[in-house]
Amino acid sequence: MEEIDRRIVRLLLADGRMSYTDLGRATGLSTSAAHQRVRRLEQRGVIKGYRAVVDAESVGLPLTAFISVKPFDPAAPDDVPDRLKELGEIESCHSVAGDENYILKVHVATPSALEGLLARVRSAANVSTRTTIVLSTPFDGRMPELPDPDPDPVA
Structure with a gap:
């Protein structure tokens, strides 16, 4: 996965309702480019959906x-x-x-x-x-940090 896609995924993990405009600003992409990237991530199954997190x-x-x-x-x-x-x-x-x-x-x-x-x-x-x-839940539902892509072994 490209670094720009990783940044988009990290941003959406933090705020799944972030607008394409705000995604574009945060990644240096245009709004339409951010939208296209998100759509491709959804089509590839990287982003599986969006949901409300409700306090049980x-x-x-x-x-x-x-x-x-x-x-x-x-x-x-x-x-x-x-x-x-x-x-x-x-x-x-x-x-x-x-x-x-x-x-x-x-x-x-x-x-x-x-x-x-x-x-x-x-x-x-x-x-x-x-x-x-469960007695208490200090945190729940968070995604671990995404691993960095494999470094180029030739470099």
Whole structure:
């Protein structure tokens, strides 16, 4: 990826609503050139989308937890994500290495709502679970710094 594209991605990570005019000013491009660059980054799948980041507590979901999932039968088909995709409390599902197969990030209103969700996860996917409740979140959802492109080994 070209350095100018890296700069655009960094700027959009900081402010996904930045205008093409402001992107152009920050990168030395014209507004139309900034727009074309962003469109190409979207077409190539570098930029996958834009979304609002909502405070879960403000919308009545103050309890966040991570649920580690392990199938009872390791020989069973690995269809856990398909079995759980309809459970709206699940924000994300990550396939992981280790004892468990997946880790789910969930948001619920109360401990009893979490208990009910755990029962539905176990039943829907035929899995055992291990749950960690989040006490606080100092930061979340940030992208690590983008690595610099490989230096020219000849130079």
